[in-house]
Amino acid sequence: MDINKAIRTAVDTGKVILGTKNTIKHIKLGEGKLVILADKIPKEIEEDVTYYAKLSNIPVYKHKITSLELGAVCGKPFPVAALVVIDEGLSNIMDILKGDE
Template sequence: KLVILAGNCKKDIIEDVKYYAKLSNIPVYIHDVNSLELGAICGKPFPVSVMVILDPGNSDILDMVKS
C-alpha cells in the first residue's frame, strides 16, 4: 500500500525503490527523519531505512501521505 523511506537513505536505494514502486503503482513517501529516528518510531533499537505499510488498519496514514 505504501513505502516509507528515511530522509538519509542513499540516493541509489531511493531510485531503486521508486522504480519498483512505480511498476507496482505503490506510492513512496520520503520522510524527513533519519533512519535511527525512523527505527525509534517503529519501536526498534536499530536503524530502519525503508519500511512498507501492507495493512494500514484503522489508521489514516494513506490519506495523510496523499495530502
C-alpha cells in the first residue's frame, strides 16, 4: 500500500484536518478515524496527540517521513506534523490499520 498516495487521496477527496493544534482539538471531541504523525516531531506534541487519541479510541499512525515531507504529500507548502482523518473520501487510508507498510 502506498501510504503517501492514500494520504493525498484522503486530503483531496475526503475531510482531513491538518496541524497539531487542530488535530488535538478534534480528537479531544472524539472526531476522527485516524491520526497520522510525522517522524521526529517534538516529544511533547507526540505525547499529547497519543494521549488524547487513546482517550477517544482513535488509532495513531507514526509515518516515517518528516513534517516537511508530510506537508508536501498533503500538497501544502508548509510542514505538517500531525493530521486527523475525519472522512477518508475515496482513499484506502484506513487499510493502514490492517498492517504495516
